[in-house]
Amino acid sequence: MKFGIVVFPGSDCGYDCHHVLSQVLEAETVFIWHGDKNLKNCDCVVLPGGFSYGDYLRAGALARFSPVMEAVKEFAENGGLVIGICNGFQVLTEAGILPGAFLPNRGGRFICRHVYLRVENNQTPFTLLFAPGEVIKIPIAHQQGNFFIDSPHQEEVKKHIVFRYCGPQGEIDSRYNPNGSWENVAGIVSREGNILGIMPHPERAAEEILGSEDGRRVFLSVIKWWEDKKWK
C-alpha cells in the first residue's frame, strides 16, 4: 500500500511522518505538494502537523483552499483513508470533512508533552491493533487543541470518539484534560470511519528511543486493515 503525505507551506511534521512510514515501517511513501490536484494513487493520505499558512486567520483555515484539498475531499468522500494529525486535524474540521472546531487551549499556553490516551474504539482502520480501553502514551504539541462541538452535534460526534485524554490508569477526568477539549476528545473518526482526526502526534511515538512506540500501531493498523481488505 502507498501513503501520501500532503505538504502545505508551514507544515513541519511531514518529514517525521515520512521517516516513520518509509524507514521504520518500510511502507511506500510519497510527498504530495499542496498545489497538486491528484493524490498520486495513494491508498492513505496523511495531513501532517505543523503551522500551515502560518496559522493565519485560524489554524487550518487557509490550507483548506489549497488545490490539493479538492482531491482530498473527493478521496475522503469515496471512502479513501485519511489521517489528519494535529494541524491536519484542524484542516479537516475547517474543510468540513470532520465535524467540530478548535479553540485555544484552556490554559492559553502551547503544550508539548507526553499524554495518556484511552482507546475508545478499536473497530476502525486506525486502531484495530489496540485493545478496547487500552491506555497509550503519545505526545501532544499544540496551542489550539481545545476541541469544540456545538450542542446539536454532540450526540452524533460522541459515537465517533476514538481517543480520549486520560490518566495513567485510563481515568477520564478534567484533571487529565490538557487543553479543555469537549469530552476529553483527542481523536475522532468520520461517520463512515475512514477519516481519522487525531490531535496528539503518533509519528513522534513510533520508536523506542523517543520514549514510546504506541503511535506506531496507528500506522500499522492502517497497513493491516489494507492487507486484510485485499484478501477479502
Add this chain to the structure above:
Amino acid sequence: MKYRGKVIVTLKPGVFDPQGVTIRNALHTLSFREVEEVKAGKYLEIILESENCSQAEKRIQEMCDQLLSNPVIESYSYQLEEIKN
C-alpha cells in the same frame, strides 16, 4: 466604486475565550478592578471594487461565511463605507 468593509469576528456566546480571560486578568493586575469581562475578537478591513453598495455588501457576507469566520464557533458583523477620492 471603491468600498471599505470593516469586519469584526467574535466568538459566539458560550464559547470559551482564553484570550479574553487572560486579558481581563492582566487588566485586574493593573488595578482596573471594574472590568467584569473581556472578549477578544478579530478586526479585518477589506477594500474592494464593486458596482454598488448592495453588491459590495453581498460579497463581504460571502467572504465572512466562506473564510473570515468559522460558523461553528464565531459570528461576525460588518460596516461598509464608500471610499471617495
